[in-house]
Amino acid sequence: MGWLSKIFKGSCHNISRGHYHGNRGQDANYNAPSTSREAWLEQENEDIDRAIALSLLEDSQNGNVVIDNEIQVKDDEQLAKALQESLNVESPPRYGNGIPYQGNTYQPYPVHFPMGFRICAGCNTEIGQGRFLNCLNAFWHPECFCCHACSLPISDNEFSMTGNHPYHKSCYKERYHPRCEVCKLFIPTNPAGLIEYRTSPFWTQKYCPSHEHDGTPRCCSCERMEPRDTGYISLNDGRKLCLECLDSAVMDTKECQPLYLDIQEFYERLNMKVEQYVPLLLVERQALNEARGGEKNGHYHIPETRGLCLSEEQTIRTVSRRPRFGAGNRAMGMVTEPYKLTRRREVTAILILYGLPRLLTGSILAHEMMHAWMRLKGIQTLSQDVEEGICQVLAHMWLDSELRSTSGSNVASSSASRTTNKGTRSPFERKLGEYFKHQIESDTSPVYGNGYRAGQQAVRKYGLERTLDHIRMTGKFPY
Numbered sequence: 121m122g123w124l125s126k127i128f129k130g131s132c133h134n135i136s137r138g139h140y141h142g143n144r145g146q147d148a149n150y151n152a153p154s155t156s157r158e159a160w161l162e163q164e165n166e167d168i169d170r171a172i173a174l175s176l177l178e179d180s181q182n183g184n185v186v187i188d189n190e191i192q193v194k195d196d197e198q199l200a201k202a203l204q205e206s207l208n209v210e211s212p213p214r215y216g217n218g219i220p221y222q223g224n225t226y227q228p229y230p231v232h233f234p235m236g237f238r239i240c241a242g243c244n245t246e247i248g249q250g251r252f253l254n255c256l257n258a259f260w261h262p263e264c265f266c267c268h269a270c271s272l273p274i275s276d277n278e279f280s281m282t283g284n285h286p287y288h289k290s291c292y293k294e295r296y297h298p299r300c301e302v303c304k305l306f307i308p309t310n311p312a313g314l315i316e317y318r319t320s321p322f323w324t325q326k327y328c329p330s331h332e333h334d335g336t337p338r339c340c341s342c343e344r345m346e347p348r349d350t351g352y353i354s355l356n357d358g359r360k361l362c363l364e365c366l367d368s369a370v371m372d373t374k375e376c377q378p379l380y381l382d383i384q385e386f387y388e389r390l391n392m393k394v395e396q397y398v399p400l401l402l403v404e405r406q407a408l409n410e411a412r413g414g415e416k417n418g419h420y421h422i423p424e425t426r427g428l429c430l431s432e433e434q435t436i437r438t439v440s441r442r443p444r445f446g447a448g449n450r451a452m453g454m455v456t457e458p459y460k461l462t463r464r465r466e467v468t469a470i471l472i473l474y475g476l477p478r479l480l481t482g483s484i485l486a487h488e489m490m491h492a493w494m495r496l497k498g499i500q501t502l503s504q505d506v507e508e509g510i511c512q513v514l515a516h517m518w519l520d521s522e523l524r525s526t527s528g529s530n531v532a533s534s535s536a537s538r539t540t541n542k543g544t545r546s547p548f549e550r551k552l553g554e555y556f557k558h559q560i561e562s563d564t565s566p567v568y569g570n571g572y573r574a575g576q577q578a579v580r581k582y583g584l585e586r587t588l589d590h591i592r593m594t595g596k597f598p599y
Contacts, residue, residue, distance in 0.1 A: 267291050302327040302345045322555050341365040354450045355475050357405035364548050368477045371442030373402045383485050401438040402474040426473040427484040429491035433463045439474045466495040479553045486518035487511045509571020516560045523553045
């Protein structure tokens with residue numbers, strides 16, 4: 121009877137399930153479970169097969185012996201024919217996609233699955249009949265497979281994943297794709313399909329690589345790119361200044377004098393008092409460049425000089441009244457006047473670029489004061505890396521002392537530094553000071569960068585006084 125069982129068992133049909141793996145290609149979005157009567161007939165086939173097997177077992181146990189093979193085969197064929205005819209029942213009427221018509225509604229043809237066969241991972245209930253999704257190693261009602269951001273069902277052909285959560289591609293991009301902090305657009309991908317952006321090693325500002333070549337201005341102090349929706353201040357000499365740096369900017373010569381006193385007291389605490397009075401003048405970029413051209417000797421930082429220690433007689437135009445800022449954030453009403461320098465000793469004046477934050481102005485002034493101190497002490501003809509290096513060490517030391525203190529004494533004016541009533545610095549001003557220290561420490565130039573690192577190493581090992589004595593005697597750093 122083995123051949124008879126094979127006739128009735130037929131082929132095994134797996135239930136069709138919907139698949140949604142993030143990229144369904146050309147397949148339909150959802151697949152319904154099989155709703156044809158073949159699934160029901162298959163179960164009936166198995167029941168008939170089981171009944172025949174039980175009947176044969178019963179005959180064998182009752183002692184019935186098959187004698188004539190030809191008669192048995194004939195009986196089997198007749199039985200098979202009768203059973204086959206009994207299975208040819210009439211199918212119910214169908215409409216559309218094989219869905220039986222039941223009144224005025226269309227419902228799937230009932231297919232029975234064991235309880236708990238498919239549990240929706242969204243609502244934790246049995247899915248039963250109807251459409252479903254199979255993705256993320258789970259089953260879902262279509263309406264339960266929702267975006268983690270907007271909570272709406274995901275019906276797109278593709279979706280994105282992060283942290284085991286599905287997202288619409290648009291929602292994922294809005295939440296996780298970085299935006300340029302300059303143009304506020306999504307940072308584009310490079311030809312390899314990777315997101316590529318630029319950022320300062322100190323600040324967290326991210327921007328499109330194209331802004332490095334499209335003329336986007338930077339702040340002349342912190343060097344951050346100017347966002348399109350936040351206009352920077354335009355100074356008279358063409359520089360741009362961000363609003364945060366403007367908050368503590370020193371704008372004219374008179375305003376800078378209290379800071380100058382701070383630097384002088386700093387040198388006195390180091391037992392390095394500058395005996396001669398040296399005029400301090402704040403100037404525009406053009407005046408600074410002209411004064412640099414009038415000097416016979418000097419080392420200048422590239423790409424822009426922001427301070428000078430002068431030794432020649434010159435007439436300098438100094439900023440005598442700070443500008444005000446009008447429409448379009450442009451500086452207006454600034455007043456400059458000539459100042460004639462006379463040479464009495466080796467130093468005639470110190471010039472500092474106007475419009476820089478107090479901490480940056482002070483660090484430049486501390487640097488130039490070291491030039492003045494060495495010239496007045498007769499320490500000259502040093503190599504560039506030694507002279508500029510030890511000046512950078514003093515600038516870094518002053519910045520460090522300012523950031524360690526709880527207040528900034530002798531602040532130029534209430535508009536020149538954002539401080540509380542207790543005198544504590546704002547978080548941005550402290551971060552700005554750390555940035556200026558970082559610039560000195562990470563400078564890659566052979567003169568200023570390597571010179572600073574060699575000088576700092578010598579001062580840490582031998583102290584400032586012994587290092588200066590060694591420089592005076594040998595013209596080199598002690599090692």
